[in-house]
Amino acid sequence: MNPKLWGRNFTVALLIAAFAYSGSMVWKHHREDAANSEVEVIRLAHWQLEPGMREAFDAIIADYEALHPNVRVKQVNIPGGVWRQWLRTQLVGGNPPDLIEVANYLVSDEMFARYFVPLTSYLEEPNHYNSEEPDLRESSWRESFVGELVPNEPVHYYSANLLEYYAVPNAMMTVRVFYNRDLMKELIGSDRVPETFAEFTALCEALKIGARKQAKRIQPLAGSIFNTRQMTASLARVVTQNLAIELDYNHDLDLTMFEGNVAYLRDRWSYDTPVVRQSLELIREVCRYMSPGWVQMKREDAMLQFLQGQAAMLATGTWDASGILQQAQFNVGIFQFPEIDADNEHYGEGSLGPISESNTFGGVPMALSQTSKHPERAIDFLRYLTSRRSNTKFSETSNWLPVIKGVPIPQLVEAFRPIADGYIPGLSAQSFGQSPDKIYDSHVHLLSGERASVEAYVEATRELYPKAIRRELNRMSKTYRETIRQKDSVMAGLHELEKDGDLARSKFDIVAAKQIEVEALLLQAQRTITDYRVED
Template sequence: MKARGKMAVGATTLSFMMMLTACGSDTGSTTETTGSAAPSGGAAGAKGGKQVEISFANWISVEDGTKEAYNQLIAEFEKTHPNIKVKSIGIPFAQFKDQVLVSSAGGNPPDVTMSNQNFTPAFVGAKIADPLNDLLGGEMMSDIVDGSKAGVTFDGKVMAMPWAPHPSALFWNKTLFKKAGLDPEKPPTTWDEMIQDAKKIAALGKDEKGTPIYGIGETGASDSYTGNMLLRIAYSYGGKFVDDQGNIVYDQGTALKDALSYMKDMIGGKISPKGSMMSDLRPMFATGALGMIVDGDFGRTNFRNMSGKGAEFDKEWGVTTVPVGKTGKSETFFTEHQLVVSAGSKNKPEAAEFVKFLVSKEAMGIYHKLNGVMSSRKSIAALPEMNEDTYSKVFNEQMKSASPLPATNPKFDNAMKNSTDMIVIVTEGGKSPDEAISTVVPKIKELYKK
């Protein structure tokens, strides 16, 4: 997701701050969306029986794949909590972190904000996030999947509630596998098999319309998500980003070098497209131009919609855990959606009620049905309705080996974006992985010292 120009960011930030202080109309870059009107009543969490309005900064209300789930979630919450009304502040993902930081610093924080494992450290560092241990209670805290909980715990306090864990798994296109002479029902189980399968698919060249066919899609854009995915690849080669003391050890050993060699091989060899964002790769997979992609549990809904074939497209692809690499296990991260209650919120009890609802069995049932997302709560993840098919079982299995991103430093998101320069250096600059590492990693280490 590419950064916009300073004027555009400034304008959208101003719009966001204005919307937090007063109800307004759609500004284009941010949207205000509310659920259906609800009558006053005696719902839990409302002060003195009067209606309370809480603001919710999020990106799911402005993304086509999740708008319907968002609308149903808000409608259900306001129906069951008639004294609490939600004013939604929809912000495009690429602008999200900066706008929340600016508005909160200006004294206008949303009551609840979406987050992820890149954004939360920045929100904690800026003292925007309020500890949730007491607000949500011990029973809720003990119900969080261990890997997710580790990623939101700072100095012993849970600073964000994991919502949807989004462990990444491997999707493969059965049609392209068959055309490449591969068994369409046999996805790769090892890293080396995945590379060989990708090369065979890319060797198909172009489809009947002249569209290039790629074997696998690896992100190469200059954004923090690409940095996360490079780190995931390095983990498959046995690497680490930081040691137990938080010191950067990304350049130690051969894992990062191996990961960059893999990226150079895939992108330089036209096995994977160059400079792509996930928003580029997903429609390529959905239209048969990409043999494999590592993506989250919302993939099924996205691919159905993007293909134009709906559920019929399910016959053309499969999903499996990420192939085993050098470590001997399926390496992936929780790239999860999280929920933060703002430290500056004047409606913390109501904000907590909203968070509790969004991670409840009822809400996750809606979200899972419409978008295939899993739950970060142990009790809900184990429910039969969350394991009703092979798709759900794969992602629940992937959660067992998923790691939290090593993101406790507030500069982690910036570090991940900076690390993408290494991909550019080896794929476009013609330099070696060693040269890329020696150029970029010292800058990341310096960033962490500031």
């Protein structure tokens, strides 16, 4: 049989098997629910199948069920590869799990509004499971989280367009570089980690030469499109920090995707801008040390390559820490991304220094479906799950970073502690919305391999980016219009309730302020689209 045809048939068969499995589990849950009508059953669905995560949920579930004997909380574990299709099937079918993990690249604002319950009002109430914590008992549920769930653009638990919280996070995540200490000693006689980008590229070159001398097929870096994004995005954002400050027109030290897209169409920057080209050169320089074909490889492939000793280093996040540390048959080290500062000879022009991770947002966000039969019980479980005591156990069991104030970081992942001191992130070629991101993914191969060329990438995408960014602004404008329409009725209701108490007045003021902000964004988007036309 043709290998390509076999691979395609295998993929289809795998998808069918996954859907059949999820369908059988849903049917099984329905039967169990019907047989135990006096028991409140909460189903919690997520795609975190990494070692330790399911065990962490199980530990918290066991504690909660001991407190509430008439409640059963059941995990529904769905592989990430079929999650998007599975989720849409569940939502459209009208019987999704009560609590569902979400992400802004999987769930649109329209889906949030149609299928999920806003949690904003719940988050402003105290979490009674923190009543024994002196520093948290008077705080709102939202204020108990590290960073207090600041509602900025990239987070997965808040919709900036709908002005609502829709999910509650359960862990934090940062990205670091894992390295095989034994392999590095074998190839170059040392496992010293690099502190600067120049040292990092010198290390990669030494590993490449060492592997060649010993006739071993070993790459300095394990690669996949996912892992490469983790590393190159961080490096690119360092060399464009000064540009980001210039483009940040509201001067809040946070260059949003919207601001970047507007500035692009208004000709304030392009891929010909020197520091933006330098960011592409960085990507090219990193990618040359990965195995051929990394663009087609998946995250699991890169991790397997590292664990099998075929690559000396792997850039990935907290989510893979337990799996790597448990499965590796060699000594593993972890280091932070090497620094690029203003003194760097090649990349220092646009740099301020290391990027601060103090605004690292929470991950594994759980949202409440509108069709939940026990919404208040589901909210209560979320409160228990994100109490200080439970988050401590969750973090210790999963080896993920805690998301609640005052919870200690497990020693195993101490290297992932967010960097507090640093500067704002700059631009990245991978952060301008779905349409522009697809261009990057389909052309990044031009920055890899023996014939890698920044010039080739820029020329191949020159006519594509303006159209894609225009489409992204049009999409955002549509969402802004829908937000304004929805919030008009909300404001009218709050205005009537304002007579009965200060809370309604406070909410009215917040919604009114955000409404004005959204109207300003819509006007700016429309003016940009009209005044700076792009040929189709």
